[in-house]
Amino acid sequence: MNVQFRPDSSASVNVKTAIADCDIHPARATNDELFPFMAKRWHEHLEAYGKQAYHGMMEGPPYPKAQPNASRRDAWPPEGGPQGSSLSFMQKQLLDPYNVALGVLNPLNSGQGLRNQDLAGAICSAINDWQIEKWTSKDKRLKASIVVANEDGVTAAAEICKRASDPNFVQVLLLSRNVEPLGQRRYWPVYEAAQEIGLPVGVHAFGFGGNPLTPSGWPSFYIEEMVGHAQCQQTVLASLVLEGVFERFPKLKMVMIEAGFGWAPSLAWRLDKSFEKLHSEVPHLKRKPSEYIRDHIWWTTQPMEDPERRDHLFQAIEWIGWDKLLFATDYPHWDFDEPSRVLPPGVSEANREAFYLGNAKKLYGIS
Secondary structure (H helix, E strand, O other): OOOOOOOOOOOOOOOOOOEEEEEEOOOOOOHHHHHHHOOHHHHHHHHHHOOOEOOOOOOOOOOOOOOHHHEOHHHOOOOOOOOOOOHHHHHHHHHOOOOEEEEEEOOOOOOOOEOOHHHHHHHHHHHHHHHHHHHHOOOOOEEEEEEOOOOOHHHHHHHHHHOOOOOOEEEEEEEEEOOOOOOOHHHHHHHHHHHHHOOOEEEEEEEOOOOOOEOOEOOOOHHHHHHHHHHHHHHHHHHHHHOOHHHHOOOOOEEEEOOOOOOHHHHHHHHHHHHHHHHHHOOOOOOOHHHHHHHHEEEEOOOOOOOOOHHHHHHHHHHHOHHHEEOOOOOOEOOOOOHHHOOOOOOOHHHHHHHHHHHHHHHHOOO
16 A cells, blocks of 8 residues: 655666656645744744634544555655655655656645634745745755635735746645635635636645535545545536636636546536536536536546556547646655556657646646
């Protein structure tokens, strides 16, 4: 269940072709690492009251994660601290051996989804400063996602605009589990600001909205949570399309992160079929749902579907488009995808290059 770092494996080291890794999770070495970036009042608030989320499980739902922080057993930094908290170890274990030319940081447990919206905004802004100070300013291969207090659209939009001209940031980051489905109007200021500054919005699996992962309630097992991220992301995507987000924000680009992509065609087919009969209910939509999905959505690959017949995988990708896939490892988490083993044989050189690097550089505006 764990991926081990094998420095003598020809498959895992010294990758010659440069790649982009579009889902890296940096962690804080200590809980007070953000304090230099926050006003004193918030230090005192956290010490006195802590953080209150919409549900009580601040580290995620209470399913066994196999390893602390759901991370690789070999990812503990030698100098101490949790997995993902050391830049030098990340360089040694991920960036250098896999020839990562572009790494996109997606911090989790970062203040999104707190009930105290002012506190959420303060923590998210501190996270963004911390990403620059500890990561992107120290290694130019790394770029950050703008973390925002997404349940407060006004505060979130202000944070996005604050970072608009900062080249350290290439994406706005949301989570899939929120108080309401992401297409609803409380989140529109996020999309308006992202469109205005020209950055894509990433929607990563996970969140603290207080609702169960599945429409049927809380599941029993970790494996249900793992596959449930795809179900949750389908709800997110249907909401974005049917609420008219892409009609209202026609230049908006979104990235579905860590929830797979093989389910996308069947969701689009079902939406299109219902749309034929129920178009009058959503007259604000000018095109079929599948057209919005194919035009506005990019997909990270981890976890990538692995059917017994490779042609089934290729058929799903052909529907999505080879130009819409972004390679990701999910470092340092236990279900890490090693780049040399992800794509099966039979992929053209042009599609392979786009898959590993070209699509990400184009989407994120990296020359």
